[in-house]
């Protein structure tokens with residue numbers, strides 16, 4: 268009997284396919300659909316820092332307290348956006364009705380709100396928390412070091428008041444990912460999600476205005492996550508979740524072999540619907556049977572850099588081979 272179960276941040280999952288934080292998981296209905304489709308877990312749609320800001324500002328009606336007045340006005344005008352209390356309700360409903368591990372998610376750019384809210388999240392029934400740090404360096408004063416310090420300050424702030432396991436989701440644009448991974452582990456995170464795919468910005472040249480770029484990844488986008496997962500497995504001391512470009516069962520197998528404990532899927536579910544989750548798990552099961560693996564534990568990290576007899580293959584050697592073989 269093939270056993271696809273895994274443990275992620277100490278949470279037992281029936282398989283390693285997690286539906287990523289997105290509108291897919293922003294309602295109880297979406298969470299139930301993911302559960303019925305066979306997902307191992309869900310990460311709920313993030314609660315954005317600006318939502319707390321907007322909620323408080325509506326309550327206090329004090330415009331001077333707003334850090335992002337435009338964001339607040341926008342968010343408080345959107346009836347469907349969940350505020351912090353409604354978010355806690357979604358967590359407890361999902362836990363009650365969906366029979367699947369539920370990971371809450373917060374999207375942070377500052378340390379401002381998360382200390383107190385982390386306490387409430389700990390009591391909400393969520394199995395874990397994903398901390399999405401979405402700070403974009405915008406000024407000449409931001410240095411690589413200051414961005415890393417800011418990221419860690421957010422993680423430390425959340426960790427102070429949290430009694431459930433948490434992961435940190437980062438974007439791909441850091442100069443020294445292994446060092447940062449180690450610091451994130453020291454700050455108490457149990458897992459690292461590689462990577463967030465930032466909102467894509469575009470320009471409408473007819474209307475001379477900003478528009479949204481293509482928000483969905485394509486199946487060729489997984490290699491950067493795969494590289495860093497294969498580098499970090501066995502060295503950073505933190506569990507790894509692959510995110511961005513995981514669209515099918517073959518990529519799921521590749522990520523596990525590279526060292527991911529789990530994968531997160533978003534674009535592929537938008538494109539192909541929830542049944543893709545079952546298909547991915549079936550591909551994993553078939554692959555494990557064909558290669559005589561009985562449990563996922565046996566295959567996670569088999570192809571990581573640390574275990575390789577020829578680690579240079581993971582960096583420069585493959586690069587040289589690839590470039591010299593193109594004519």
Ligand SMILES: Cc1cc2nc3c(=O)[nH]c(=O)nc-3n(C[C@H](O)[C@H](O)[C@H](O)COP(=O)(O)O)c2cc1C
Pocket residue numbers: 287288289290312313314372374399436462463464482483484485510511512513531532533534535
């Ligand atoms: C419509 C949409 C909404 C998203 N909302 C969130 C969010 O609230 N929080 C978050 O951490 N990531 C969010 N993401 C990013 C996804 O969780 C994921 O990291 C990204 O899409 C890359 O994975 P993929 O290649 O499987 O799509 C969103 C993505 C999309 C397309």
